[in-house]
Amino acid sequence: MEDGNASIEKLPQSPILHDEEALAIRTVAFPGEHDEVHEEKIHHGHLRPRGVEMKREMTKEDKELAAAGYEHLEELKLKGKKGDTTELDKVDIVEHRLSFHELGKALDANIDTKDPGISYGLTSEDAKARLARDGPNVLTPPKKKSALRKYFDCLMTMFNILLIIAGVLEYILLGVDFKDSFANTYLGGILIAVAFLNAFIEFYQLQKSEAILASFLAMIPPSCRVVRDATLTSIPASDLVKGDVVLVRVGDKTPADLILFASTDLKVDNSSLTGESEPQERFPKPNGSEVRPVEAENLIFNSTLVINGEGWGVVVRTGDNTLIGQIAALTGGESGNESPLRKKSAIS
Structure with a gap:
């Protein structure tokens, strides 16, 4: 038992770290026993002894907390990596x-x-x-429009207008000659639906771009x-x-x-x-x-x-x-x- 106690006494007493990432890493530098204590003047005219110096490195949790406002920038990160x-x-x-x-x-x-x-x-x-x-x-914050106005602007492009006109003409032909044009009944609806879907895709891309600009302001x-x-x-x-x-x-x-x-x-x-x-x-x-x-x-x-x-x-x-x-x-x-x-x- 005495040998056991002796071996225990030799162990350094230090706290057990259950989660090293959750603790901030600190390095403390003390002046040596025979070193001189230096002093430096600061702009207020007083003398300040230069003793303990500390350096602190941020933990993972600190980084995530301080990085608030970066959530919408994944696209830019991916671009930079590529x-x-x-x-x-x-x-x-x-x-x-x-x-x-x-x-x-x-x-x-x-x-x-x-x-x-x-x-x-x-x-x-x-x-x-x-x-x-x-x-x-x-x-400078970006100029804002209502969502309905932005979608309407996306819809009123030359390509989408041509699709809508082609779809309407299909139904006009259906009214002129219903029997011969019946096979094109669904074609007009498909053309019009494609125009609205294409406008929605452009509207979605525009919304993402504005979200990135808004995130810049939060940073x-x-x-x-x-x-x-x-x-x-x-x-x-x-x-x-x-x-x-x-x-x-x-x-x-x-x-x-x-x-x-x-x-x-x-x-x-x-x-x-x-x-x-x-x-x-x-x-x-x-x-x-x-x-x-x-x-x-x-x-x-x-x-x-x-x-x-x-x-x-x-x-x-x-x-x-x-x-x-x-x-x-x-x-x-x-x-x-x-x-x-x-x-x-x-x-x-």
Whole structure:
């Protein structure tokens, strides 16, 4: 028994994890016994001892909770997985190619790349002037029509009108010569039914497109952390302007398109935009990046989820000018889509 007790005492006392995925993974770094305790100045002028540092990685449940508003984007995810990046290639974003010096000059932004916490940011007056010039950081909602009006517009296309006219003519011939035209009794009904079915298919596709646009609006976060007048504060995301210095942390949705100038183990979920299933690491590039915007490692996009680390960025695009805003405009502008039946009829 003594040997048994000794072996028990050697076992480390640690909690039993029944469900590892349900627990957040934390890493705590304590200063060494002989290490110096460093201090750093923050913008309020006080000294802060640098002691315990914590890094938290999101669990699966946290990701699902924070990803609310992404339900209608499965179509875009599938397109991205299949390599269909036509819409992403059409976006107009070039700020990721600029160096830190060029970026600060172009946006007239006050940023400190060595210690982002002491960045002055914009003044309140400057931010108000830019907000009045560029407008709020929101996506323009699509123009809405009643469901009956949209279905009627789908029905009143040239192909459907020809089908309906052909069906009506069949019944007119039936009235002129009932005996000889009796074999065409069902043909007129079939032609008219095909016209209404074809209109319903187009109407359904239109409804799905509008559902995607509506989901874009739900993805915008309500508030964000921004540096104004050398003070880190929380403001509505709709009040963000170009040149604002923004802090994003794990669990946040990015409030606008940001160019990073400082980060710590930052990873974002771009699956809603590009279809990439794995988290993407993002970090500053002092000399800019020459790749496409969706592949730029120094650029994080409006509405993407931060799943690890934190980062400081400067706002380069807001509202309809962001990547998601441009995709929404391209999606809403697809008015020339034809149903499969109309395409086959045009070919024949």
